[in-house]
Amino acid sequence: MDGVSELQLYTWIAVGGSFALYFAIAWWARAGSTSEFYVAGGGITPLQNGMAIGADWMSAASFISMAGMISFLGYGGSVFLMGWTGGYVLLAMLLAPYMRKHGKFTVPEFIYDRYYSKTARVVAVACLIIASLTYIIGQMKGVGVAFSRFLEIDYDMGLYIGMFVVWVYAVLGGMKGITYTQIAQYVVLIFAYTIPAVFISLQLTGNPIPQLGLGSTLADGSGIYLLDKLDMVVTDLGFKEYTTDNMGGSVNMFAYTLSLMIGTAGLPHVIMRFFTVPSVKAARQSAGYALVFIALLYTVAPAVGAMARLNLMNTIEPVAGQNLVYAERPQWFKDWEKTGLLKYEEKNGDGKIQYTADEATNEMIKVDRDIMVLANPAIANLPNWVIALVAAGGLAAALSTAAGLLLAISSSISHDLMKGILTPDLSEKNELRASRIVMTVAVMVAGWLGLNPPGFAAGTVALAFGLAASSIFPALMMGIFAKKMSGTAAVWGMCSGIGITMLYVFQHKGFMFIPGTSFLGDMGPNWFFGISPNAFGVVGAVVNFAVAFAALKVTGPAPAHIQQMVENFRTPHGGVTAAQNH
Amino acid sequence: MEEKQSYWSENLRLIFICLAIWFVVSFGFGLLLVEPLNEIRLGGYKLGFWFAQQGSIYTFVALVFWYTKKMNDLDKKYNVEES
Numbered sequence: 001m002d003g004v005s006e007l008q009l010y011t012w013i014a015v016g017g018s019f020a021l022y023f024a025i026a027w028w029a030r031a032g033s034t035s036e037f038y039v040a041g042g043g044i045t046p047l048q049n050g051m052a053i054g055a056d057w058m059s060a061a062s063f064i065s066m067a068g069m070i071s072f073l074g075y076g077g078s079v080f081l082m083g084w085t086g087g088y089v090l091l092a093m094l095l096a097p098y099m100r101k102h103g104k105f106t107v108p109e110f111i112y113d114r115y116y117s118k119t120a121r122v123v124a125v126a127c128l129i130i131a132s133l134t135y136i137i138g139q140m141k142g143v144g145v146a147f148s149r150f151l152e153i154d155y156d157m158g159l160y161i162g163m164f165v166v167w168v169y170a171v172l173g174g175m176k177g178i179t180y181t182q183i184a185q186y187v188v189l190i191f192a193y194t195i196p197a198v199f200i201s202l203q204l205t206g207n208p209i210p211q212l213g214l215g216s217t218l219a220d221g222s223g224i225y226l227l228d229k230l231d232m233v234v235t236d237l238g239f240k241e242y243t244t245d246n247m248g249g250s251v252n253m254f255a256y257t258l259s260l261m262i263g264t265a266g267l268p269h270v271i272m273r274f275f276t277v278p279s280v281k282a283a284r285q286s287a288g289y290a291l292v293f294i295a296l297l298y299t300v301a302p303a304v305g306a307m308a309r310l311n312l313m314n315t316i317e318p319v320a321g322q323n324l325v326y327a328e329r330p331q332w333f334k335d336w337e338k339t340g341l342l343k344y345e346e347k348n349g350d351g352k353i354q355y356t357a358d359e360a361t362n363e364m365i366k367v368d369r370d371i372m373v374l375a376n377p378a379i380a381n382l383p384n385w386v387i388a389l390v391a392a393g394g395l396a397a398a399l400s401t402a403a404g405l406l407l408a409i410s411s412s413i414s415h416d417l418m419k420g421i422l423t424p425d426l427s428e429k430n431e432l433r434a435s436r437i438v439m440t441v442a443v444m445v446a447g448w449l450g451l452n453p454p455g456f457a458a459g460t461v462a463l464a465f466g467l468a469a470s471s472i473f474p475a476l477m478m479g480i481f482a483k484k485m486s487g488t489a490a491v492w493g494m495c496s497g498i499g500i501t502m503l504y505v506f507q508h509k510g511f512m513f514i515p516g517t518s519f520l521g522d523m524g525p526n527w528f529f530g531i532s533p534n535a536f537g538v539v540g541a542v543v544n545f546a547v548a549f550a551a552l553k554v555t556g557p558a559p560a561h562i563q564q565m566v567e568n569f570r571t572p573h574g575g576v577t578a579a580q581n582h
Numbered sequence: 583m584e585e586k587q588s589y590w591s592e593n594l595r596l597i598f599i600c601l602a603i604w605f606v607v608s609f610g611f612g613l614l615l616v617e618p619l620n621e622i623r624l625g626g627y628k629l630g631f632w633f634a635q636q637g638s639i640y641t642f643v644a645l646v647f648w649y650t651k652k653m654n655d656l657d658k659k660y661n662v663e664e665s
Contacts, residue, residue, distance in 0.1 A: 070635075075616075078634035082608045085639045089604045092646045093597045097653075211636060215625035225626030243631045244620065254613055279664045284653060288646040295639050302635040570590055573662035 010388035011150045018188050018392045019165055022181045022399075026169030029177045034432050037174030038105040038411050044179055044276040050289025052179045053273045055186035055400035057084075057264075057290070058297055059135070060142025063189060063397035067376075068369035070305030074240070076247030077305065083260025085291065085298050090265040090473075092287030096274040098480045100283035101569040105275065106408075107268040107472065108416040114479040115487035116562060118421055123494050125412045127471050128268045131464040132405040133449065135269075139405070140450025142398035149339060149374065150391035156451060162399060163447040170403045171439050175276060178403045185396035190296055192393020196377040196386050197300045200307050203380060210303035230306055233313045238357030242306065249530050256535035263465030263537050266473030269401075269408040280572035308372045311379045316355045316364070323352040332378035341368035402446065410439040463505060466533075470497035470540025478548060483566045484557035485548065493548025501540035508533045589660040596652055600645050608638040 031037040044052070062084070070077030104110055108128060112121035140159055147158020169177045194210070201213030205226055217225050224232075230242045246253055264270070274283045315330065317323050326344060336342035343366035344353065355364040374394065377387045414435035419426045426434065471494045478485045478493070531539065557563070568574075611619055616630030624632050657663045 075631055075634060078612060078631075081635055082612055082638050085642050086604065086608055089600070089642050089645055093600060093649055212625075214636075215627040215632070217626065227626050227628075227631075243628055244616075250613060254609060257608065257613065281654060281657070281664065284650040288643070288650050291643050291646050295643050299636055299639055567586065570593075571586060571660075571662040572657055572664050574664075 007384040007387060008151065010385045011391050014385075014388040014392040015151065015395060018184075018396060021184055022165060022169055025180045025184060026172050026177045029173045029180045031172070031174035031176045031432075034105075034415075034428050034435070036176045037432055037435055038275075038407075038415065039272075040174075040176040040179045040276045042276060042278055044278075046277060046282045046285035047289055048179065048183055049273060049277050049282070049286035050291075050293055051186040052182040052276075053270065053286065053290035054293035054297075055182040055189065055396070056273055056404040057270055057294060057401070058186075058189065058397055059401035060139050060394065060398040062297065062301075063193065063394050064142060064145075064373050065370050067301045067304040067308065068372035070302055071309045071372045072367075072369055073247055074234075074242035074245040076245050076253065077302070079247065079253050079256040079260065081298055081302060083257045084264055085294060086257070087261040087264025088287055088291045088294065090261060091270070091274075092284060092291075095265060095271065095473075095476050095480070096283045096287055097280045097572070098569045099271060099476070100274050100277065101280045101572060102565075103275075106411050106415050107271050107476075108412055109420065111475060111479070112416070112420065113565070114562070115475075115485075115490045116559075117487035117491060120475070120487060120491050120494070121416055121420060123491060123498075124472065124475070125416050127467045127494075127498065128412050129409055131267065131467045131472075132269060132409050133445070134464045136402055136405050136446040137449045139398040139402040140446055143395060143402075144450060145370070146374075146391055146394045146398070149335075150388075159447060159450050162395070162402075163443055163450075166399055166403050166406065167440065167443045170406050170443070171436050174435070175272075175407055178407055179273075179276060181403070182400045185400040186293060188396040189393040189400075190293070192389045192396070193297050193304075194300055196380070196382055196390060197304050197307075199382050199386065200311070200376065200380045201303060204307055204310065210300045210307075214303040214306055226310065227306065230310050230313075233310065237313075237355065240357075242309070248532055248535075252530050252532055252535055255529075255531045255538050259469050259535050259537035259541075260465060262473045262541055263469035266468035266471075266476065267464075268412070268468075268472065269404040271476075272408055272411070273404070304373060304376065308376045308379065311376070312367075312372075313355070315379060316353050323354060325352050327351065329353070330378075332375050335378075336371050336375055339371075340366075341371050342366060406439055406442050406446065409442045410435050413438045413442075463502075466501040466505060466537040466540060467498060469537030470501040470544055474541050474544040474548070478545070480566065480570070482549075482552075483563050484552065486552055486555040486558045488555045489548045489551035492551040493544040493546075496547040497540040497544030500543045501536055504528065504536045504539070505533045585660055586662075589656065589662060592656055593653065596649060596656070600649050603641065603645060607633060607641040612638050 035041050066080055069080060099110055102110055102113065104113065108121045108124035111124045112118065140162065143162035144155040144159040147153055147161065148155040151158070169181050173180070197210040198208050201210040202208045204219060205213040205216040206219040207213040207216045214226060217223055218229055227243055235241050274286065277283050277286055315324065326346065333342065337344065345363055345365045347361060347363050348354065353363055354361055356362045374390060377390055414431055418434055419431050474497060475490055475494050478490060528536070528539065611630065612634035616634065619630035619633065620628035622629040
């Protein structure tokens with residue numbers, strides 16, 4: 001058996017085996033009631049919930065893209081590491097326990113109860129759907145890419161398979177099925193991520209723990225620290241120093257990190273997971289476990305990023321001054337050239353590969369950031385079963401996040417819009433049926449978006465975090481910590497926050513992401529204190545808070561029974577589960 | 583009612599302490615003070631870089647567990663635990 005088909009065989013076993021496991025779990029954890037469908041009956045333990053949150057949260061972006069981004073951004077990539085973990089500190093202390101105590105099914109429902117306003121509920125549903133749909137596009141693309149690269153089947157076909165798998169366990173099991181499959185998916189993805197990292201760390205530094213390997217000396221006998229070597233190699237070629245390259249200046253990094261943190265804390269598909277545990281105490285604990293499980297991947301990622309960059313550099317220039325001859329390039333190089341994510345162009349006619357920061361001499365004209373994690377095991381010559389595991393892990397990360405997002409979307413439509421506003425007399429059985437139908441439609445919409453990704457897909461991630469940071473997070477936080485905040489004032493705050501954020505994003509990236517339609521004329525990039533559109537959510541949040549408190553002076557405080565309700569969810573005493581509350 | 587007020591203000595004080603630490607390790611050590619801290623080495627890591635890519639995350643984990651423990655104690659003290 002030659003190398004390629006052996007790899008294919010292992011990949012089919014890893015992917016097929018993991019899918020079979022998800023199906024088995026889906027059958028075992030079928031949902032029989034709305035409570036099981038929306039919140040898994042409220043009976044998930046904190047440890048289980050922590051794992052499920054880990055898989056729910058860590059998407060194709062965390063698994064595939066993040067280490068690649070760090071690889072090329074160096075120190076600047078820290079915004080993702082701190083931003084996407086620091087949000088859990090906010091979630092654990094500012095939102096999760098109180099929202100769990102209130103004991104309802106969805107985030108818009110909490111906003112409706114607290115702000116006694118259907119407008120607020122509809123605004124929340126709209127934010128949730130836009131944020132979740134933009135997020136799903138990335139997951140669907142991740143599924144398609146993983147299938148087409150590793151199993152060499154068509155991107156479209158891969159996407160259909162992915163849609164079918166998610167549809168089966170999400171529609172059948174709802175939150176209950178999703179929770180138990182997410183636990184399995186967490187295990188698959190964490191092994192898939194850390195095993196190659198351990199191997200590579202061992203090869204490069206002799207230390208099997210990647211977090212320590214990154215701070216160790218190289219195993220080649222030179223006695224040089226890995227990070228110093230990397231700084232040396234990249235600056236020699238004209239790139240910025242790896243450990244100090246700060247992305248867009250400190251103000252931008254500060255705003256970016258804070259925006260990602262509050263955006264993370266405001267994403268409904270994550271908050272919703274806290275409704276599945278039986279108590280306030282369990283909600284606090286599951287935030288801690290979730291952060292442990294997330295940190296396992298997030299502290300390995302910077303090691304993967306730095307080591308992948310060093311390996312790439314070493315492949316191209318194995319001995320100083322002697323660059324790799326293009327005709328002798330390794331197999332993984334050819335494989336990724338086929339996908340178009342890696343492009344080489346001969347410029348000086350010597351047949352050797354030059355990779356520099358200078359565009360005139362650089363011959364590696366495209367090195368897509370996304371290939372760093374996927375190609376990493378091959379670059380490091382790891383055995384085929386490790387590469388197969390990475391494929392299964394990438395799929396687990398994408399599918400688990402997609403399922404959580406689909407549930408957030410379908411519950412906000414069937415529970416908030418239909419049961420809550422349009423058809424309040426919907427019976428439980430019909431609501432359950434409706435949520436399954438909505439889920440099916442949502443899977444199809446997500447698949448369609450994955451097949452025809454809108455040209456602005458890359459820009460929309462800014463919008464998802466921007467919306468969560470500028471509208472949902474401030475509304476929830478004021479709902480808990482500002483007892484007197486009135487419904488009308490909160491709606492004004494939410495709309496202003498969203499408005500200013502969208503204005504800034506569209507002004508820089510074009511209206512509805514259509515280039516050249518900036519409506520305020522030329523403003524220069526990152527006009528507001530050098531803050532990039534991706535980092536603007538925090539400014540939107542500040543505007544939201546300011547407008548809401550100003551409007552509160554006009555509207556007067558919330559009615560006494562609402563203030564009583566806030567008092568009530570501030571203490572764990574006398575709580576009920578969402579299941580008992582409906 | 584009094585009891586409830588002091589439970590809440592103790593909780594707020596705890597949150598304030600946690601978020602101060604949260605801010606110092608990430609925005610402080612990892613971003614604002616990164617250059618002076620980078621003069622100090624932790625093995626192969628520059629210290630500021632280490633806080634930005636490793637240390638802040640470990641601190642976050644510890645903070646959430648510490649807060650959870652303190653809140654469980656507080657619930658007991660004010661007798662507001664779930665039945």
